[in-house]
Amino acid sequence: MLPKPHIVNLPVYQPGKPIEDVKRELGLTEVIKLASNENPFGCSPRVQAVLEEEIANISLYPDGSAVELAGALAEYHHVNSDQIIFGCGSDEIIALIARAFFLPGDESVMADQTFSVYKSNADIEGAKSIEVPLKDGVHDLEGMLQAIGPKTKIVWICNPNNPTGTIVPDSELTSFLDRVPEQVLVVLDEAYAEYVADPTYSDGISLLEKYPNLIVLRTFSKIYGLASLRIGYGVGQPGVIKLINQVREPFNTSRFAQAAAKASLADLEFVATCKARNREGIRYLNEQFDRLGLEYFQAHGNFIMVNVKTKATEMFQSLLRLGIIVRAGFPVYPNHIRVTVGSAEQNAKFISALEQVLLK
Ligand SMILES: Cc1ncc(COP(=O)(O)O)c(C=O)c1O
Incomplete structure (x- = not known):
């Protein structure tokens, strides 16, 4: 076979880890995925x-x-x-x-x-x-x-x-x-x-x-x-x-x-509600990061990149064991994780897990 030479060594895109995989691999019943910037409130009814x-x-x-x-x-x-x-x-x-x-x-x-x-x-x-x-x-x-x-x-x-x-x-x-x-x-x-x-x-x-x-x-x-x-x-x-x-x-x-x-x-009310809840989530997460002494970039989308002051790939694994999937492995920011802004409950669980790992 003779593929295009420049595609032979290309990496395959690595998406955020699927919830079911993590549940099976780690034997967890509850897993929260905050890794792919999906909408935690679903879609319009x-x-x-x-x-x-x-x-x-x-x-x-x-x-x-x-x-x-x-x-x-x-x-x-x-x-x-x-x-x-x-x-x-x-x-x-x-x-x-x-x-x-x-x-x-x-x-x-x-x-x-x-x-x-x-x-x-x-x-x-x-x-x-x-x-x-x-x-x-x-x-x-x-x-x-x-x-x-x-x-x-x-x-x-x-x-x-x-x-x-x-x-x-x-x-x-x-x-x-x-x-x-x-x-x-x-x-x-x-x-x-x-x-x-x-x-x-x-x-x-x-x-x-x-x-x-x-x-x-x-x-x-x-x-x-x-x-x-x-x-x-x-x-x-x-x-x-x-x-x-x-x-x-x-x-x-x-x-x-x-x-x-x-x-x-045709349902712009749903969009407006998600936008407002997302802003609340950002405010909450920013406050929590401030409390924990962590620096973060000003977030304008539905995710935040925060410096966890340790190897992000290790933080990723530690959070995973606690049932929280985030994103890490950004070459320019080896100590930052990217976390999707979830529902109020998901955000609180993420912060609790993060704090648990940081205090270890
Ligand atoms: C900046 C940006 N562009 C494009 C996409 C692709 O989105 P989709 O293909 O689901 O429309 C994403 C998805 O994460 C994204 O973050």
């Missing part, structure tokens, strides 16, 4: 009814271009339907962008500790990743601008950044976009946008008119609570969206996903 209706249509292919959902989202975001593309999660949009744009030897610029899927897809296409160090956990947009060269095709900005949870303020983002060469595509990944309460945060979709080389990624996996159904979307100028559509598989989002997304979009 309206979703169940539309999924039940869709059961009758299981034998039918979905609408490949998700016309109804695109119409609803276009109205919601004040854009046209031809400015939206759907993916099997925003993960797939990232892969499609890489597929549409990279030739082997191209370059893309990203932060040194950000969502790993940008680099893995660049690797798959044989493109080189230029990783610019975060500054205090925040994207260094000036550094990223300087890293752009003649081979740069894409700049990836994760806002809020996974795993640090930080945001770039509106003024810095627009100053950056003003100076990026127009042939370079800027991918602004806003998977956690709906959680952000900070007034300096810009809704990237409102910038699309001014910056035709921008594409904004959103997802139904986070605040809408539809992670298992796999649906995310990109919004950009029609020309950019058309290019990406040309490399998309015909039926990449299911009927269930499209129907659930549409129903979720």
Whole structure:
């Protein structure tokens, strides 16, 4: 067999540990997963009814271009339907962008500790990743601008950044976009946008008119609570969206996903409640970290990165034994864990376990 040489040694993506695996391996009855930034409050109650209706249509292919959902989202975001593309999660949009744009030897610029899927897809296409160090956990947009060269095709900005949870303020983002060469595509990944309460945060979709080389990624996996159904979307100028559509598989989002997304979009009360509860969770966790003398990054999404002052991979194992799954193993931050903001009860149990480990 002769696979592409540059994919032979690529690592396989390591997701957060599944709850059932941990229960079985450690013989625990209760396990709390705070590792994948899922919504601890589930999804809108309206979703169940539309999924039940869709059961009758299981034998039918979905609408490949998700016309109804695109119409609803276009109205919601004040854009046209031809400015939206759907993916099997925003993960797939990232892969499609890489597929549409990279030739082997191209370059893309990203932060040194950000969502790993940008680099893995660049690797798959044989493109080189230029990783610019975060500054205090925040994207260094000036550094990223300087890293752009003649081979740069894409700049990836994760806002809020996974795993640090930080945001770039509106003024810095627009100053950056003003100076990026127009042939370079800027991918602004806003998977956690709906959680952000900070007034300096810009809704990237409102910038699309001014910056035709921008594409904004959103997802139904986070605040809408539809992670298992796999649906995310990109919004950009029609020309950019058309290019990406040309490399998309015909039926990449299911009927269930499209129907659930549409129903979720019609229940903004659920979204507002989750946002408010998440802010309460952040406040609580920040207070507890302060009490325990632990430093953390300002969290704007539904997760917090905290310095546990010991090897994070060891902390991960200790918490696991107490039935709490978090995320560790971030090369730039070997002493930090990333924890999803859970329900009030889950957060309290996490803090109690963390304290137990720290006091040992
Ligand atoms: C920053 C960021 N972008 C994209 C995704 C992918 O989300 P999905 O493929 O579920 O839409 C995630 C998931 O964790 C993420 O953290």
